Amino acid sequence: MSGSAAPRRRALVVTASNRAAAGVYADTGGPLIAEGLAGLGFAVDGPRVVPDGDPVEAALRDAVAASYDVVVTTGGTGLTPTDRTPEATRRVLDREIPGIAEAIRAEGLAKVPTAALSRGLAGVAGTTLVVNLPGSTGGVRDGLKVLGRLLEHAVDQIHGGDHRRPAESTQPADPADPADPADPAGSAGSPR
Incomplete structure (x- = not known):
């Protein structure tokens, strides 16, 4: 054993928002996610702010190709016509992990009934865990609370670790x- 520490896990934050991408307002959810993931020990890139829809899929595919361990998105999970993050995510995933998205919604439902309207997904693409969080800062905080309990074990499993x-x-x-x-x-x- 060389005594060197294990390499830090890498995470990318992607914010899906037409208005934030156009500079109409500042991204608030992405920085919260970056801070939360850093607090969990991840080396974090982003937030990378992209418009809704196909640019989200492109950012996810780039992240998988770059071998990020985790990609967390914020925004685009609601019901408006431009909210297309789950559709973009589904096209990238190899396997869905419904329990993560359900746990995130359940965490939010304890506070606000509209958390049930989030269509966010979670799953695995290659060896990358992808998780969609809502665009609201409250939804981001709820998601981080859930992810804090799951990420280390999930990433270990994706990389072939034993239970x-x-x-x-x-x-x-x-x-x-x-x-x-x-x-x-x-x-x-x-x-x-």
Whole structure:
């Protein structure tokens, strides 16, 4: 072992907004995401501000080709005619991870009912995790809260890491819990 630290994971932030790309107003969500990802230990590029639609797909494809570990987008997930980030993302993804997007919406629903209107996706393209967050700063904060609990493990898995095993617990195993590691018969209910 050389004693050198593992290379930092790389992340890119992409802001999808016609108005921010045109300079009508400043991007506020992208910098929040960049700060949040940096706080999680990522080397962050961006935010890269692009218009809605096809430019989002191009930015995602460029990021996958550049081997970013994570790409987080903000904006374009709502219901207006120009909100096309999920469609652009879907064209790039190899596999969707619906649970991440569902968790982000659930986090927002605890605060505002309109969080249910976000159509954001999450998934894997090559070895890159792609996550769509809403354009609102509240939606970005909710998304970062969820991602803070998931990103390290998700990126490890995408890069071929083994599933982590829970540390030995002082609590007795629950034989009725299908995800309980002490219950081998319940392993069929585990997402492994």
